[in-house]
Amino acid sequence: MTSTVGIAALAAMLVFAVAAVGLRDMIRVVSALALSSLALAAFLFVEGMAYAAVFEATVAGGLVSILFLLVISMTDDDHVGYVRGRTAVLAGGAGAVFLAALGLAWQGLSTITLAESTAATEPFVEWFWAAHPLDVLLVTVLVFVGVLAISRLTTPLAPPESERAPGEASEAAESGAVETEEIA
Amino acid sequence: MTVPLGAALAMLAVGFVGVLAGRNLLKTLVGIELTSKAALVIFAATDAASQGIVVLLILVDAIVVAVVMAMAVAVYRQYDTLDLDAMGAMSW
Amino acid sequence: MTASPLAVGPLGVLLVGVLLTYVVAAAPDQETVAGWVASLVCVVAFATTAVLATGSLPRTASVLGSEGAVVVTHLGVLVAGIATFVGALVCVASVRFLDAGQETYYPLVVALVAGVVGIGFAADMFTLYLSFELLAVASYALVPFRLGRERAVAAGTRYLIMNVVGSVLAIVGISLVYAQSGGVLAFDALGPALVAAEGQLVDPLAVAVLLLVVGFGVKAAIVPLHAWLPDAYTEAPAAVSALLAGVATPAALVAIVKCLAVFPGSIPSGLLLVGFGVVTMTVGNLLALRQRELKRLLAYSSIPHIGYIVVGLGVGLYGGGVLAFDGAFFHILANALMKGGAFLAVGAILYRLRRADPDNPGTMDSLAGVGYRMPIAAGALVVGVLALAGVPPLAGFWGKLFIVVASAEVAGTAGIVLALVVVANSFLSLGYYLPLLRSLFASGDESLATLGPSPRAIAVPLVAVTTLTIVVGLVPMSGFEIVHPAAEAMADALTGVGS
Structure with a gap:
């Protein structure tokens, strides 16, 4: 049975979600998204999942928001080289939340034991590892592969063929640099 | 279980609206991020033993979101915009 | 079911192989060597799978003290064999066709193969989902690998958005299964644990089936969820298209059938x-x-x-x-x-x-x-x-x-x-x-x-x-x-x- 606090948290999550979809200004959208994450974190906490709550608040609420702001500032149409006023304040705020939550996580992981898990006496980390070793490994590799994917997708482009000097282009064609991409 | 399940499905619906209505790739991503929370709510509402699953899911979602953002950077470099209609990525 | 450490072999080799291939590829001018290393990783994984196939199946293995994390079934061996074989061929075919600065190619290919093998060997739905995500994330970078082409980026974006949404639907489906079974996700225990809610207007299991089919079906390119496929296969490097069409989309179908097989017959x-x-x-x-x-x-x-x-x-x-x-x-x-x-x-x-x-x-x-x-x-x-x-x-x-x-x-x-x-x-x-x-x-x-x-x-x-x-x-x-x-x-x- 879900407690009243839990229901309130879920309601808040939904309200912020609707706001995130409905709002136009991207900064507000990201704020709403982060708040929605925090509401979900509260729900997780009420459900007795303190660690999941910490992860939701730090990773989904904090880290993802910072990434959003970063990409927004990178891809803004009136691009400026630095993060602008409002964005900077929000990024700072998100950073502070992130750090605070990280501290909380440290505290939590080192002291709290799980209230109603199958192995209530073991520290969470050990229980977690014992229960899902392959899953943990897979996610570890997944993180690595994600980093590879990101590094590939953000590789700066070589100038397109049409913009190359004619000599350059033929040289590239000779060395096979242009068509090699056909296969791999 | 009814309330969290309803909330999860509502979250899925709201996120879907965001994905379908968003013209901007980042706005689409916000929708995706919202839909992905639906599963977390259902897992969490079932029992506390799902905590490991929830933690890993949060990490996986974060990676996927970061990859979509990297894609946004690639799109912006190629098209100078994140408008999905303008780049024709979502015209069927 | 016999237990043997060999059962983790294929997946273990591939997971380590991702890292190994990247280390080699990251060294200057070693793209060709990385190609051979990636091929070798796939070949070793294939050989391990072949050895497993000759023994008695299903076989299980404990991973780091947790029992039954991997279950090698006949279907798993089939999927793993196909994936590692095609993976090795694709790696060989790509050798000498990579430019400098493309050091991520081979690790991503190996990761994709590892994901498929994981789908084959996964003992529970969550592991299956994580393997599926491994496959997916690797392919998100491989489809638009020719980043210099405008159409490749557009094709990659469409592929990415559709498949990410598909993944979300699949995990929501799995979470519904988890809720209905009372916390069971292991394939061999799910059958008895799942009982259809007969007489209800909407059976949660029917919803779960639909979500799983649609979710994994996006990657499998089941019509009408196929809209990403033509552009993606056309714009991706040919070797990647071979891998996706020959291995990745069928793997999504295997994921579907592995999941659906545990549902009661009334669905x-x-x-x-x-x-x-x-x-x-x-x-x-x-x-x-x-x-x-x-x-x-x-x-x-x-x-x-x-x-x-x-x-x-x-x-x-x-x-x-x-x-x-x-x-x-x-x-x-x-x-x-x-x-x-x-x-x-x-x-x-x-x-x-x-x-x-x-x-x-x-x-x-x-x-x-x-x-x-x-x-x-x-x-x-x-x-x-x-x-x-x-x-x-x-x-x-x-x-x-x-x-x-x-x-x-x-x-x-x-x-x-x-x-x-x-x-x-x-x-x-x-x-x-x-x-x-x-x-x-x-x-x-x-x-x-x-x-x-x-x-x-x-x-x-x-x-x-x-x-x-x-x-x-x-x-x-x-x-x-x-x-x-x-x-x-x-x-x-x-x-x-x-x-």
Whole structure:
């Protein structure tokens, strides 16, 4: 049975979600998204999942928001080289939340034991590892592969063929640099 | 279980609206991020033993979101915009 | 079920291989070496899988003290064998075709293969989902790998968005299963744990089935969730298209059938799949008929093959028994060989054509005479395409035959109609395969006189795949022996659920 606090948290999550979809200004959208994450974190906490709550608040609420702001500032149409006023304040705020939550996580992981898990006496980390070793490994590799994917997708482009000097282009064609991409 | 399940499905619906209505790739991503929370709510509402699953899911979602953002950077470099209609990525 | 540490072998080798390949590739000017390392990783994983296949199955292994984290089943061995084999060929074919600064290519390919193997060996739905995500994330970077092309980025974006949403739907489906079973996700325990909520207006399990089919179905390119496929296969490097069409999309189908097999018989998952399958093959063939571009034609022609497999799986789940699964799994095996070979051959042909003329559109008309200049690639393409069309006695014929017979047997008139639809679709596909063959061997164009032969790095995998396509076709028992234990295990598991 879900407690009243839990229901309130879920309601808040939904309200912020609707706001995130409905709002136009991207900064507000990201704020709403982060708040929605925090509401979900509260729900997780009420459900007795303190660690999941910490992860939701730090990773989904904090880290993802910072990434959003970063990409927004990178891809803004009136691009400026630095993060602008409002964005900077929000990024700072998100950073502070992130750090605070990280501290909380440290505290939590080192002291709290799980209230109603199958192995209530073991520290969470050990229980977690014992229960899902392959899953943990897979996610570890997944993180690595994600980093590879990101590094590939953000590789700066070589100038397109049409913009190359004619000599350059033929040289590239000779060395096979242009068509090699056909296969791999 | 009814309330969290309803909330999860509502979250899925709201996120879907965001994905379908968003013209901007980042706005689409916000929708995706919202839909992905639906599963977390259902897992969490079932029992506390799902905590490991929830933690890993949060990490996986974060990676996927970061990859979509990297894609946004690639799109912006190629098209100078994140408008999905303008780049024709979502015209069927 | 016997326990043996070897069971973690294939997946372990591949997961370590991702890191290893990257370390090698990151060193300056080592792209070629990285290619060989990646091939070796796949070969070792294949060998381990082969050793596992000869032992008694299913076999389980404990990972770091946790028992039963990996379960090696007949189906898992089949999937892992196909994935590592095609993976090795793709790595060999890509060697010497990478520029500096593309050090992420091979680790991503190995990661994709690892994801597929993980899907095959996963003991519970969550591990299956994580493996699926590994496959997905690797492919998100591989599809738009030619970042310099505008259309590649657009194709990659569409692929990314559709598949991310699909993944979310799949995990929501899994979470519903978790809620309904009271916290059980392991495949061997789910059957008894899941009881349909009979009499309810909306059965949560029916919703879960729908979410799983739609969620994984996006990656499998089931119509109407196929919109990403034509552009993605056309714009991705040919080797990646071979990997996606031959291995990744069928892996998504395996994920679907592994999940659906645990649901109680009262959920009409078989019928749902048959419906999707019929639509998929018919629409796919009709769309392919209109294509003039070589690679795009092959891309579209992957869709009907997904449809055939889905029909086979659906008939099997509906109660078609071993024969339907035989057909579906045989076609998964044949599809990997045919599609893998065809895409690699097209890659070689386009490589030579564009080297001669960078603006070559790659349409069928521009192919005239290629058959005489590039006998190996053209020969592989001919065999691949004839096999895809289901011409006997090539690999593509037998799977379809089993599916047709199983369909006709299962449900009276409706079954026979279904069988006729599959047969009609095969003939329909000749409508676009034959013009392709004709243009390959049309009278030679003068401008192609200087066209070089197939690059050696591709010729070797092409010969291997083509030989296998012919051998498996001529001696269907060889393929049948590989897929039959998996089909039998699947059918047995289903009758277990039904009782």
